[in-house]
Amino acid sequence: MADVNRNQIRNFGIISHIDAGKTTVSERILFYTGEIHKMGEVHDGMAVMDWMDQEQERGITITASATTCSWRDYTFNLIDTPGHIDFTIEVERSLRALDGAVAIFSAVEGVQPQSESVWRQADRYSVPRICLINKMDRIGADHRDVLIAMIEKLHAKPILLQLPIGHEDAFRGVVDLVNEKAILFDEEDFGKTLTEEDIPAELLEDVHQARERIIEAAADYDDSILNDFLEGEPISGERLMPALRQGVIGCHISPVFLGSALRNKGIQPLLDAICSLLPSPLDIPPADAMRLDNEQQEKIETDSKGPLCALAFKVLADEGRKLTYLRIYSGSLKPGDAVYNSRTLGEEKVARLFRMHSHKRERIDRAVAGDIVTATGLKNVLTGDTISLAETPLQLAGLEYPEPVVSLAVEPKTVDDRDKLPPALEKLQWEDPTFLVKEDPETGQTLLTGMGELHLEVVVQRLETDFGVGTITGRPQVVYRETLTKESGHHELFEREIDGKIHQGEAHIRIVPTPRRSGLQIEIPAEVLEQWPEENREALQLKLEAACQSGPVAGYPLTDMQLTLSKAPYDGNKTTDLGISAAINRAVSQALSSGKPTLLEPVMALELTAPADYTGRVMGSLQQKRGQVEGVTSRPGQDVVRATVPLLEMFGYMTELRSATKGQGSFTMEFSHFDQAPLETLQKFGFK
Ligand SMILES: Nc1nc2c(ncn2[C@@H]2O[C@H](COP(=O)(O)OP(=O)(O)OP(=O)(O)O)[C@@H](O)[C@H]2O)c(=O)[nH]1
Numbered sequence: 001m002a003d004v005n006r007n008q009i010r011n012f013g014i015i016s017h018i019d020a021g022k023t024t025v026s027e028r029i030l031f032y033t034g035e036i037h038k039m040g041e042v043h044d045g046m047a048v049m050d051w052m053d054q055e056q057e058r059g060i061t062i063t064a065s066a067t068t069c070s071w072r073d074y075t076f077n078l079i080d081t082p083g084h085i086d087f088t089i090e091v092e093r094s095l096r097a098l099d100g101a102v103a104i105f106s107a108v109e110g111v112q113p114q115s116e117s118v119w120r121q122a123d124r125y126s127v128p129r130i131c132l133i134n135k136m137d138r139i140g141a142d143h144r145d146v147l148i149a150m151i152e153k154l155h156a157k158p159i160l161l162q163l164p165i166g167h168e169d170a171f172r173g174v175v176d177l178v179n180e181k182a183i184l185f186d187e188e189d190f191g192k193t194l195t196e197e198d199i200p201a202e203l204l205e206d207v208h209q210a211r212e213r214i215i216e217a218a219a220d221y222d223d224s225i226l227n228d229f230l231e232g233e234p235i236s237g238e239r240l241m242p243a244l245r246q247g248v249i250g251c252h253i254s255p256v257f258l259g260s261a262l263r264n265k266g267i268q269p270l271l272d273a274i275c276s277l278l279p280s281p282l283d284i285p286p287a288d289a290m291r292l293d294n295e296q297q298e299k300i301e302t303d304s305k306g307p308l309c310a311l312a313f314k315v316l317a318d319e320g321r322k323l324t325y326l327r328i329y330s331g332s333l334k335p336g337d338a339v340y341n342s343r344t345l346g347e348e349k350v351a352r353l354f355r356m357h358s359h360k361r362e363r364i365d366r367a368v369a370g371d372i373v374t375a376t377g378l379k380n381v382l383t384g385d386t387i388s389l390a391e392t393p394l395q396l397a398g399l400e401y402p403e404p405v406v407s408l409a410v411e412p413k414t415v416d417d418r419d420k421l422p423p424a425l426e427k428l429q430w431e432d433p434t435f436l437v438k439e440d441p442e443t444g445q446t447l448l449t450g451m452g453e454l455h456l457e458v459v460v461q462r463l464e465t466d467f468g469v470g471t472i473t474g475r476p477q478v479v480y481r482e483t484l485t486k487e488s489g490h491h492e493l494f495e496r497e498i499d500g501k502i503h504q505g506e507a508h509i510r511i512v513p514t515p516r517r518s519g520l521q522i523e524i525p526a527e528v529l530e531q532w533p534e535e536n537r538e539a540l541q542l543k544l545e546a547a548c549q550s551g552p553v554a555g556y557p558l559t560d561m562q563l564t565l566s567k568a569p570y571d572g573n574k575t576t577d578l579g580i581s582a583a584i585n586r587a588v589s590q591a592l593s594s595g596k597p598t599l600l601e602p603v604m605a606l607e608l609t610a611p612a613d614y615t616g617r618v619m620g621s622l623q624q625k626r627g628q629v630e631g632v633t634s635r636p637g638q639d640v641v642r643a644t645v646p647l648l649e650m651f652g653y654m655t656e657l658r659s660a661t662k663g664q665g666s667f668t669m670e671f672s673h674f675d676q677a678p679l680e681t682l683q684k685f686g687f688k
Contacts, residue, residue: 005075006302006370007280011327013079013094015122016104017112018668021134024261025104025270026067029078031190032268033069035357066314066325066372068355068362074275077372095125097313097327097372100278102270103131103254107141111149113607113668119154128248128284130255130277132270136164136171137260147256158256159217159244160210162269163203174258174266175199177211179237183269191264217253218243241276249279281370287329289386292342292393300394304368306330307392308339312378312385317427317466324378325356326387329396332368339378342386342395351377383433403671404434405602405647407449407477408456410463413470421446424467428459435459449479451671453651478648480685481559481600481674482551484513488595491567492587494579505579508567509587511595514560517673520548523564531570536577540568543581547588552597554685559600559674563588599682600674601646608641608657610665615639617660625649626678644672648681 014022030036066079079094095101101122105115122129131150133143143164150156162174165182173184173195182197199207215235219226222243228235247253255277259266287300289309300309308331316323326333333339338347354361354374367373381387388394412418425437425446436449450456453476463469489510496503514521522544529537544565548558568580606627610618612634618641619629627645634640650669657665 006282008074008275009077009280009370010074010100010274010278011077011079011098011281011370011372012100012102012274012278013098013127014102014104015095015118017106017109017114017118020104020106020109020112020115021261022104025102025132025134025259025267026078028191028261028264028267029076029271030067030069032192032271033071033076035067035069066356066374068357068372071271072275076274079372094313095121095127097311097325098127099281099284100128100130100248100274102274102278103129104134105131105146105150106138107133107135107143107146107258108138110146111153116153117670119156123251126251128251128279130248130257130270130273131158132257132259132266134259134261136258136266137169137263139168141168141171143256143258150254150256157217157253159214159247159253160256161214161273162256162258162266163206163210164258165200165203171260171263171265174269175203175207176237176269177207177214178240180207180211185263185265187263187265191267194268214240214244217247220252221246245277245279248277249283287396289329289388289394289396292395298394300330300396302369303330304332304370306369307394308333308337308387308389309394309396310339310387311396312381312383312387315381315383315430317430321376322378322381322430323354324375324381326367326373326375328367328369328371328373330369331389332366333373333375334366338390339387340390340393341378341381342388342393343382344380344385346380347390348380349377350375382430403602404436404449404451405479405604405671406452406456407447407479408460409440409443409445409447409474409477410460410471411445411473413472417470420467420469421463421471424463424469427467428462445474476651478602478646480554480556480602480677480681482554482556482592482597483558483560483600484511484592484595485598486596487512488591489566490587490590490594492583492590494583494586495574496579496582498578501576502574503576503579503582504571504574505576505581505583506567506569507565507580507583507587509584509591510564510566511588511591512562512564513595514562516560516600516675518560520557520559521562522548523562524568525564525566528565528568531568533570536570539577540565540580543584544588547585552589552592553687554599556599558592597687599677599685599687601648601677601681603644603672603675604647604650604669605672606641606643606645606650606667606669608643608665608667609638610641610657610661611637612639614661614665615641618657618665621656621660625653645669646675647671 014026016022066077069076079098105111133146135141147158147160150158161177164171165173165175173182175182182199184195184197185191186193215229218240219229225235225239225243244255257266257270257273261267281302289298289300291298310326310328312324313327314325333350335350335352337350339350340347353364353367355364356374386394386396412421429435429437434451438447440447448456448459460471460473463471491508494505524540532540544563551558608618622629622643622645625645626649627643629641629643631642632639657667
């Protein structure tokens with residue numbers, strides 16, 4: 001693609017709460033852009049974007065999938081992301097790679113907990129957004145309530161660009177407020193035919209008022225609009241859109257559209273809005289990257305002649321081989337190019353490049369700044385790695401990974417499965433940085449760690465379906481942390497002769513407990529570091545980090561403490577790598593043991609929705625689960641309870657809640673922090 005088209009690329013994602021209709025909308029987008037010729041429905045297990053067997057069986061999106069399509073003269077790289085919190089990493093990495101997003105809300109359920117959480121994620125990455133209020137056909141649909149909730153809960157500035165024509169079941173079109181016309185959708189031919197009409201007379205007054213609000217919003221970005229508005233001059237749609245676009249790109253406003261994806265209504269105007277309102281790769285501020293050879297920050301501009309800089313935002317095991325999704329920020333890439341990985345500090349070769357159409361690939365011979373493509377051949381690349389050139393090594397700011405807090409022991413079912421399990425687990429780990437595999441040192445069991453019960457359930461099913469590995473699993477377990485309750489320290493001098501060579505190392509360790517949620521801080525004072533040759537200094541830090549990976553009593557990683565290496569003299573003749581490693585490990589282990597260690601358990605932030613009649617009972621059961629209710633807000637017919645509850649108490653809670661509320665309650669939860677585990681748990685692990 002020539003550079004001249006960069007401003008006609010839209011790299012965007014679709015984000016929302018689970019079930020708001022992301023996949024249904026994506027499917028319509030593929031249909032109207034001519035990518036697919038038959039519409040697949042999520043509830044029939046036929047959606048193209050939900051191509052994994054698991055997704056089709058469960059009717060939910062698990063892995064973000066990317067697809068390229070064209071609308072008018074524009075190229076869309078669209079990423080459909082999952083809504084369930086267990087797959088939040090998919091949203092996180094997609095947001096990093098995208099330039100804009102379409103946020104979908106249900107016209108009935110409105111701003112749901114997970115919509116808040118993805119909105120905050122998008123805020124964090126300053127992703128410009130336009131919005132679709134979907135499900136306008138459903139009973140109880142009210143776009144005005146959604147707009148209010150967007151202001152109150154998301155602190156957003158929604159600008160409504162359409163008014164509905166017809167209510168609930170009779171929803172049949174929209175008034176385009178910018179261009180002052182009515183658009184009606186024909187349900188029969190999959191909504192392909194749009195009819196434009198004059199605005200119905202009974203809506204004219206509402207249209208006038210709503211259009212004034214749009215003009216006021218646009219006037220913030222264009223003084224000539226402000227002047228003409230004050231003079232009472234008419235303002236055309238062509239003038240409004242570029243002004244609104246500036247507001248969107250600056251993340252100040254979020255234009256809102258209306259539709260019913262399932263009934264094929266409202267999608268084409270949304271596609272037009274993606275072109276006219278969302279940014280192109282040229283519109284967004286350059287990415288910041290660190291030059292690894294001179295440690296200077298560099299601005300990376302969307303320029304195909306610039307140095308190569310790309311983010312591997314997703315890695316997929318595809319028929320046993322790695323397929324790497326790349327967002328190219330700068331420079332260009334061809335099959336056969338040698339690229340540099342800033343994490344492995346090594347070079348590897350791109351075999352082939354593809355543009356993705358859901359899970360099908362189209363081979364291409366070049367990709368340039370602004371593109372989202374996939375590559376094969378990059379054997380050592382993992383999610384989050386920066387790809388550049390060896391002569392201009394660059395490192396983009398990494399992704400933030402959430403804390404995996406649930407673990408599950410797995411055993412191979414048969415002897416045959418035993419051999420197949422480790423390589424299958426390795427491949428699943430390429431894909432998913434929130435999925436970890438560890439061996440329990442005591443039992444020798446393989447422990448899978450992930451974001452939640454559903455996450456691990458999907459992993460286990462994929463072992464079977466994608467890799468043909470049968471497993472037997474234990475019950476889900478909580479992943480704990482260890483910490484100290486009192487300050488402590490230790491001095492260790494290690495000296496030993498091995499094969500005629502003296503190995504020596506000396507370490508003074510001080511450990512101070514710090515408040516909950518403070519995490520682990522490791523400090524090596526400058527005067528200690530200065531004694532060490534420069535090339536060994538980083539290793540010192542890594543050794544300390546490694547020593548904190550396993551606590552003194554139960555073997556869980558350490559947190560909420562500050563560990564200082566207050567003395568570690570270096571003797572060029574005697575100090576060896578082995579010597580200092582042994583000294584550090586022993587000093588840390590001794591200091592931990594004498595610091596009165598204790599266990600911390602993961603606590604989840606929970607948002608629970610149930611009809612008001614059940615609120616009392618639900619709060620009672622949360623209290624029994626050692627939960628702390630933080631607040632209750634009332635919505636029409638429903639109460640929303642926010643609470644923090646230890647994860648240990650929450651396994652299987654969905655079934656319990658459903659039966660306590662006759663199927664009308666639901667909840668979402670995400671990790672909040674680690675807190676003191678109860679006495680019973682401490683005793684189980686042998687804490688004194
Ligand atoms: N009545 C009505 N139902 C809809 C509409 N859009 C989607 N649905 C239904 O709502 C359900 C959820 O839709 P999805 O498209 O899977 O939602 P999603 O946001 O992709 O869900 P996850 O992938 O699980 O996060 C499906 O049963 C759809 O058929 C709509 O406009 N009106």
